[in-house]
Amino acid sequence: MRLLLLLLVFALPARAEEVVLGLSKEIVQISTDFDGSDILIFGAIKRETPIEADPLQVIVTVAGPHQPVTVWRQARRFGIWVNAHSVEVDAAPSFYAIATSAPWGQVISKTEDLRHKISIPRAIRSVGAPMDVPDAQSFTEAVIRIRTREGTYQLLEDTVTVREQTLFDTAISMPANLTEGTYPTRIFLTRGGNVISTYETEIEVRKVGLERWLYALSRQQPFVYGLMSLFIAIAAGWGASTAFRILRSQ
Amino acid sequence: MQVYLPIAEVSVNVFVLFGLGGLVGILSGMFGVGGGFLMTPLLFFIGVPPAVAVATGANQIVASSVSGLMAHLKRKTVDLRMGTVLLIGGLIGAALGVVLFNYLKSLGQVDLLINLCYVVFLGIIGALMFIESLNALRKSRRGAPPKRKKHNWVHALPFKMRFRTSGLYISVIPPLLVGLAVGVLAAIMGVGGGFIMVPAMIYLLNMPTKVVIGTSLFQIIFVTGFTTVMHATTNYTVDVVLAVVLLVGGVLGAQAGTAIGMRLKAEQLRILLAGLVLLVCGKLALDLLLTPSEFYVLSAAGSH
Numbered sequence: 001m002r003l004l005l006l007l008l009v010f011a012l013p014a015r016a017e018e019v020v021l022g023l024s025k026e027i028v029q030i031s032t033d034f035d036g037s038d039i040l041i042f043g044a045i046k047r048e049t050p051i052e053a054d055p056l057q058v059i060v061t062v063a064g065p066h067q068p069v070t071v072w073r074q075a076r077r078f079g080i081w082v083n084a085h086s087v088e089v090d091a092a093p094s095f096y097a098i099a100t101s102a103p104w105g106q107v108i109s110k111t112e113d114l115r116h117k118i119s120i121p122r123a124i125r126s127v128g129a130p131m132d133v134p135d136a137q138s139f140t141e142a143v144i145r146i147r148t149r150e151g152t153y154q155l156l157e158d159t160v161t162v163r164e165q166t167l168f169d170t171a172i173s174m175p176a177n178l179t180e181g182t183y184p185t186r187i188f189l190t191r192g193g194n195v196i197s198t199y200e201t202e203i204e205v206r207k208v209g210l211e212r213w214l215y216a217l218s219r220q221q222p223f224v225y226g227l228m229s230l231f232i233a234i235a236a237g238w239g240a241s242t243a244f245r246i247l248r249s250q
Numbered sequence: 251m252q253v254y255l256p257i258a259e260v261s262v263n264v265f266v267l268f269g270l271g272g273l274v275g276i277l278s279g280m281f282g283v284g285g286g287f288l289m290t291p292l293l294f295f296i297g298v299p300p301a302v303a304v305a306t307g308a309n310q311i312v313a314s315s316v317s318g319l320m321a322h323l324k325r326k327t328v329d330l331r332m333g334t335v336l337l338i339g340g341l342i343g344a345a346l347g348v349v350l351f352n353y354l355k356s357l358g359q360v361d362l363l364i365n366l367c368y369v370v371f372l373g374i375i376g377a378l379m380f381i382e383s384l385n386a387l388r389k390s391r392r393g394a395p396p397k398r399k400k401h402n403w404v405h406a407l408p409f410k411m412r413f414r415t416s417g418l419y420i421s422v423i424p425p426l427l428v429g430l431a432v433g434v435l436a437a438i439m440g441v442g443g444g445f446i447m448v449p450a451m452i453y454l455l456n457m458p459t460k461v462v463i464g465t466s467l468f469q470i471i472f473v474t475g476f477t478t479v480m481h482a483t484t485n486y487t488v489d490v491v492l493a494v495v496l497l498v499g500g501v502l503g504a505q506a507g508t509a510i511g512m513r514l515k516a517e518q519l520r521i522l523l524a525g526l527v528l529l530v531c532g533k534l535a536l537d538l539l540l541t542p543s544e545f546y547v548l549s550a551a552g553s554h
Contacts, residue, residue, distance in 0.1 A: 032491070035252040035261055072358055072547040080366075080538040083358050083547060142546030176252065176261030210491075211256040218257055218486050226482030229309050229490045230475050233497070237316030240501035 017047045017056070019187050019199035028174065028183075028205040036176045039203065041099075042169035043187065052191065056165045057100065057107040059188040061118060062172050062203065064095030064152075065181035066125075071139040087139035091125040094179040096153045099170040101160035109193035116188065116195060120144050120153050151175045180206050257489035258302040264495060266296060271310075271496035275503020277526070278314060280510050280519060286311045286441035286474075289496070291368055291530050298492065300361050304351075304440030305481035305488045306496075308474040311442040313497050314504065315471045322464030329415035329461045333468035335422050336429035336447070340473035343433020348480045351438055355485070358549060365534055367439050372531035375445055376524050383520035416457045416465075424455060429469060437477050442470035 024040035041060050069092045075084035098118065100107045113119050124140055147153040152175060160170040182202050189197040207215055218225040253264040270292055278285035286307050293303035322328050354360045409422045428450045432443035447466045451457045457465070482488040514522075 030254055032254055033252060034254040070358060070549045072549065074542060074545050074547065076541075080362075081540075081542055082362050086358060139546065142544075143548060146544065146546060146548055176254065177259060179259070207256060211254060214490060215256045218482065218488070222483040222486060223479065225490075226479035226488060229482060229488050229493060230312060230478050232490060233309050233313035233478075233493065234316050234475075236494070236497045236501070237313035238320065240313075241317030241320050244505055 016049050017045050017189055017197050019189060019197060020044045020046050021187060021199055021201060023185070023201070023203065026201075026203060028178070028203060030178060030180070030205065030207040030211055031209055032211055034176060034178075034211075036174055036178075038171050038173045040169065040171050041185070041187075042167075043199075045166050045168070045189065051165050054191050056162065057102050057190045058160045058162055058168045058170075059101070059107055059118060059186075059190065060099040060160060060170050060172070061123075061186045061188075062095070062097045062174075063093040063123060063184050063186075064179055064205075065183075066091035066093050067179070068092075069143060071142055073139065073142075087136050089124060089140060089143055092143055092147075093123055094152065094181075095174065095183065096120055096123055096147075097156065097172045097174075098154070099156040099159045099172060101158070101162045101168065103157050104155070107193070108188070108190050108195070112190070112193060112195050116186075116198070118186075118188065120148075120155060150177075152177070174205075178205050253491065253495065255298070255302075255489050255492050257487065258298050258306075258492060260297055260299075262296060262298070262492075267492070267495045268499040270296070271499025272503035272506075273499075274496075275314070275500035275505075276507035276510065277503075277523070278500070279504040279507020280514075280523075285314065285500075287368070287372065287439070287445055288526070288530060290364075290440045291534060293492075295533075298489075299487075300364050301355070301485060301487045302489050302492070304364060304438070305478065305485060306492045307440030308436060308477040308481065309488055309490070309493045310496050310500065311440075311474045312471055312478065313493075314500055315442060315467045315474070317501070317504075319464065319467040319471060322467060325464075326415075327461050328464035328468050329413055329457070330468065331411075332413045332416055332418075332425060332455075332457070332461075333465045335411070335425045336432075336465070336469040337472050339426035339429025339431075340433035340436070340469055341476055343430035343435075344437045344473050344477045344480065345433075346430075347434040347437025348477065348484060350434070352484055362538075363438060364440075365538055367435070369531055369535045369538065371435070371439070371446070372527050372534070376527035376531055378449075379520055380524035380528065383517050383524060386520070387517045416455075416461055418455070418457065420455065428454065429473075432469070433473050433477075436470075436473050437480070440477075442466075442474055444470055 021041070021043040028037050045056065069089045071087050071089055072083035073085045074081045077084065098120065108118060113122055117123055121140070121144060124143060144153060160168055162168045183205055185201050185203055187199040188195050206212065251264045252261045253267070254261045274285040274289045274292070277288060289310065290303050290307040293307065294300055319328070351360060354363045410419055411422050412419050428447060432447045435441060435443045435446065444466050447469065448462055451462045451466065452459060478488055
């Protein structure tokens with residue numbers, strides 16, 4: 001058996017199998033009625049050698065922009081619950097979904113996961129924890145736990161369909177509370193827990209129309225934005241009272 | 251139908267927001283209060299981040315106060331001179347409040363501050379109103395006329411000024427301090443502060459009841475307007491989409507509320523309002539006191 005495997009390895013040229021990918025949409029637009037979005041990711045495996053007996057596995061990851069996050073642990077002080085300790089997590093993706101074609105343990109080995117930073121804990125980077133917080137690990141775990149519950153971190157095992165070791169497809173649903181930015185999308189082909197090919201592309205998530213305009217105005221011209229909000233409020237209050245007076249007098 | 255709020259960055263059901271605006275509008279029409287002290291906590295409950303709820307609440311109060319003030323201006327029940335003194339105090343207070351707000355935000359304690367302020371003030375006001383209206387109910391049954399003190403320590407202070415519309419000749423220090431306190435609260439709690447200012451004007455400054463509401467509305471518009479711009483420029487937390495949806499509900503609700511309010515007795519109304527205030531206060535207090543199911547809280551870094 002081992003001899004056969006060795007023979008196979010030698011027989012294979014490097015990068016024998018490659019991914020050809022398609023996305024149902026490359027741009028996710030956040031408009032006023034945005035309520036989440038499903039993205040269909042599908043592809044084929046191009047190869048010039050015969051299909052191997054050992055089954056091919058596919059992992060698809062979609063990550064949101066990495067942002068620093070402050071994690072607070074609450075403690076009871078004077079009878080009420082307050083934010084007591086904090087740890088800064090240097091970079092955590094605002095969104096992270098992993099879809100695999102088999103249960104996690106079967107698709108990738110630990111060392112390969114470490115190298116390619118695929119699983120959720122590997123995708124979060126936390127370097128410096130303050131000295132007075134001994135259990136910094138539990139803060140990182142809290143990020144994963146909270147975001148998994150919110151649906152922004154998803155581990156979707158066994159959701160990639162692979163047909164004839166050649167065609168694959170999966171759907172990833174993105175929630176309504178998305179952050180704007182570029183979402184790197186990676187495809188890993190694995191066999192026996194080892195990554196044999198990777199492919200990377202990007203999905204753009206951005207606010208459009210009114211949402212984009214308002215957001216940009218509030219950041220770039222905050223004073224104008226504030227005055228505009230005020231003006232709208234005054235006009236609405238005035239308009240409403242005038243309208244109702246006219247209605248009543250009729 | 252969901253609506254995505256561009257600043258809060260959450261998606262909320264538009265009918266829930268509409269209903270919320272309407273509900274608070276009904277209450278403000280019924281009881282003659284701005285309703286900010288109910289609107290802001292209700293926004294917390296539906297998942298709007300507290301900082302956005304506070305800043306947007308201030309903006310929303312501007313709208314509801316403008317329509318109220320116009321009615322009072324027409325009836326000449328606004329003491330512009332007193333309003334201006336209160337306003338000077340209010341603007342200083344609001345600036346202090348926003349500075350305090352931003353300082354606590356950098357410490358990660360702003361949510362706690364907002365919640366504590368709400369529990370304390372809603373608790374005090376709710377309890378006082380409840381006792382007061384119970385007493386009033388009892389008195390109205392006995393038929394005794396309500397007594398009012400005419401002279402107190404307020405009259406011993408220097409810098410006296412004549413307020414013709416209110417028929418008062420008092421020191422400017424108490425109104426300045428009242429304005430200041432309300433300004434701080436407006437910035438921290440996202441409320442107009444009418445529920446504090448109105449009792450203070452009646453019992454502390456001895457102002458005639460008929461000019462109290464109009465004058466407080468005059469002060470509230472400027473203070474909350476100032477707060478809105480301050481929050482927009484320093485925190486970027488005013489969500490104009492949220493404000494507009496709430497506004498539409500609020501305006502319609504206020505008209506319905508006024509009609510309902512006319513059919514009920516004043517004492518009954520006050521007891522109802524007191525009960526409501528205590529209910530919201532209790533819910534917020536429980537959140538602080540009960541052991542949470544999740545001990546960790548995430549917040550965007552970079553505010554340090």
